[in-house]
Amino acid sequence: MRDRWPIIAALGIVQILTWGSSFYLLSILGQPIAADTGWPGLAVMGGISLALVISGLAAKPVGRAIYLRGGRAVMAGGVGLMSLGLLVMAWAPGVLVYLAAWIIVGLAMAASLYEAAFSTLSRIFGGDARRAITALTLLGGFSATICWPLSAVLVEAWGWRGACMAYAALHLCISLPLCLGLLPHAPRMAAGKPPPAPEPIGWRAPQLQALAVAGVCLVFIFSTIALHLPPILIASGYSLAVAAALGALIGPSQVSARLLEMLGGGRHSAVVTMLVSTIAVCAGLLSLSFGAPAALCLIVYGGGLGLWTIARGTVPLETFGAERYPATMARLALPVLTASALAPIAGQAMLPVLGPVGTLQGLGGLALVPCAMAVMLWRLRHRT
Numbered sequence: 001m002r003d004r005w006p007i008i009a010a011l012g013i014v015q016i017l018t019w020g021s022s023f024y025l026l027s028i029l030g031q032p033i034a035a036d037t038g039w040p041g042l043a044v045m046g047g048i049s050l051a052l053v054i055s056g057l058a059a060k061p062v063g064r065a066i067y068l069r070g071g072r073a074v075m076a077g078g079v080g081l082m083s084l085g086l087l088v089m090a091w092a093p094g095v096l097v098y099l100a101a102w103i104i105v106g107l108a109m110a111a112s113l114y115e116a117a118f119s120t121l122s123r124i125f126g127g128d129a130r131r132a133i134t135a136l137t138l139l140g141g142f143s144a145t146i147c148w149p150l151s152a153v154l155v156e157a158w159g160w161r162g163a164c165m166a167y168a169a170l171h172l173c174i175s176l177p178l179c180l181g182l183l184p185h186a187p188r189m190a191a192g193k194p195p196p197a198p199e200p201i202g203w204r205a206p207q208l209q210a211l212a213v214a215g216v217c218l219v220f221i222f223s224t225i226a227l228h229l230p231p232i233l234i235a236s237g238y239s240l241a242v243a244a245a246l247g248a249l250i251g252p253s254q255v256s257a258r259l260l261e262m263l264g265g266g267r268h269s270a271v272v273t274m275l276v277s278t279i280a281v282c283a284g285l286l287s288l289s290f291g292a293p294a295a296l297c298l299i300v301y302g303g304g305l306g307l308w309t310i311a312r313g314t315v316p317l318e319t320f321g322a323e324r325y326p327a328t329m330a331r332l333a334l335p336v337l338t339a340s341a342l343a344p345i346a347g348q349a350m351l352p353v354l355g356p357v358g359t360l361q362g363l364g365g366l367a368l369v370p371c372a373m374a375v376m377l378w379r380l381r382h383r384t
Contacts, residue, residue, distance in 0.1 A: 004132050007124065010182035011117050012139025014075065014175045018082060018112045019140065020147025021167035022105050023048065027144075028151035032160040039095045047102035049341040054106025055113070056337030062110045063119055063330025071120025072183040078111025079175040083168040090164035112175075114140065115333050118313040119326040124184060126322040130270065131262070133313040138258040141306065145251055201328055207319050208331070210377050211312075214278065214370035215336040218308055221281065221363050223343035225301075228351060228359070233294065235356040246294050253302025254309070261310055270318045271381055274311035275374040280304025282367035289360035315377065 026033075026048050034044045065074050085104030092098040110116065117136060121129045154163035201208050233243035257280075261273060284301025288294060316328045350359050 004125070005135075006182050007121075007184070008132055008135045009139070010178040011075075011120070011136055014079065014112065014178055015114065015117060015136065015140035016143045016146055017167070017170055017175050018079070018109070019143035020150065021082065021086060021164075021171070022051065022109050022113070024144050024147055025151065025167075028148055029155060029160045029163060032155050033098075036160060037095075039098065043095050043099070047099060047105075049345070050099060051102045051106035051109060052337045052341035054103050055109040056334040056341075058107050058110035059115060059330040059333030059337070060327075061330075062116055063326040063333075065111075066116065066119045066123055067326040070123050070183075070185060071116065072179060072185055074111050075116055075120060075183065076176055076179040078108045078116060079171050079179055081105075081108035082112060083171040083176075084108075086164045086168040086171075090161040090168070110333070114309070114313065115329045118317075119329050120183065122317055122322045122325040129317060129322065130314045133317070134258065134262045134310050137306075137309045137313070138255065138262055141251070141255045141258055141309070201320055201324055201331065203331075207377060207380060208328070210373040210380075211316060211319075212332055212335050214274070214373040215312060215332055216339040217366050217369045218278070218281065219336050219340045220343045220346070221285070221367055222305060222308075223340045224347035224350070224359075224363060225285075228347045231351065232356040232359060235351075238294070246298055249295060249298045250302035250305065253299045254306030257303035257306035258310060261307060269378075269381065270311060270314035271374065271377045273307050274315050275371070275378060277304045277307035277311050278367065278370040278374045280307065282364055282371055285360055285367055286364035289357050289364055319377070319381075 026045055030041075030045055033039065034041045037044075062074060062078075081104055085101050085108055088104060089098060089101035092101055114137075117140075118129075118133055121132045121136065125132055151163055154166050158166065203209065203212075229247050230243045233246060238246065280300050281304035284297045284299075284304060287300070288297035313329075316332065317325050320328050347359075350362065354362055
């Protein structure tokens with residue numbers, strides 16, 4: 001691990017900045033954009049949904065490119081596209097150009113966020129990439145913690161357009177040099193021969209089905225909670241200040257769970273990590289809906305969320321091997337990112353119909369499905 005830390009640290013910084021300037025960007029900039037431009041709030045917030053769909057559609061060619069050329073060129077290209085998209089967003093005269101900027105950002109997300117970074121690590125370290133992936137998620141977990149305050153400071157100083165330009169400059173001055181300077185070149189393919197391509201895992205494989213179903217359910221839960229937890233807690237009787245303080249427990253819980261997993265040194269199967277993560281998510285949400293102490297419930301939920309980030313990268317590696325890993329991650333990305341894009345709209349519809357308690361119970365019940373998928377993977381692993 002000592003020799004790998006420069007690569008992991010470089011990718012960790014890239015993950016912090018790319019997540020902060022894409023997925024988490026509108027958490028801070030959404031309201032200032034709508035207030036400054038007069039664009040419809042649905043169109044403004046719909047930018048990230050559009051980007052997630054584009055990212056899912058681009059995942060397959062990105063995974064193929066990482067397999068053929070390695071992650072250095074692909075992730076550097078993704079960072080460059082991220083800068084371009086943010087600059088277009090900063091200069092957008094109307095909502096159509098603004099949405100076009102999010103299409104560019106969506107392409108960049110496919111080539112620079114966790115799926116691409118995990119595939120890059122598997123291309124560099126092969127089947128021994130599990131600990132590197134775990135360490136990367138530990139660093140990447142600080143993205144919202146760092147970028148939310150940073151975005152607020154940038155908006156306060158230069159407005160939302162200046163904030164987009166500042167993030168574009170950070171990518172060009174920090175992320176791009178890290179990708180080009182510290183990520184190694186992929187091993188050269190034999191001259192005159194087409195690069196070997198392993199047979200892709202088909203959707204008939206029960207392991208792939210289980211991972212896809214679990215991923216879709218969990219990303220729907222996480223995206224809904226991320227956007228609607230404060231209103232749920234306020235509707236449950238908590239003040240705004242207390243709701244914000246309770247929500248802030250999730251981030252440290254994620255990082256703590258990832259740290260414990262890293263200290264475990266991969267002594268257990270990645271499927272065990274998935275099983276623990278899904279049980280924790282389900283227990284946290286259902287306990288909260290039935291009146292258990294909110295702080296404890298959200299700590300348990302946050303720990304499960306942190307462990308799932310590791311499991312989503314390590315279970316496919318352990319199950320299908322390093323050769324098939326980039327293609328497998330690309331195949332899983334489309335349904336998962338599509339669910340993430342639809343979650344904000346579905347969550348907005350659930351809350352007034354089901355109420356805060358019913359919404360939590362519905363999400364907790366949905367979390368039983370990934371638990372069942374983890375048990376299924378465990379049984380298939382032992383049967384194999």
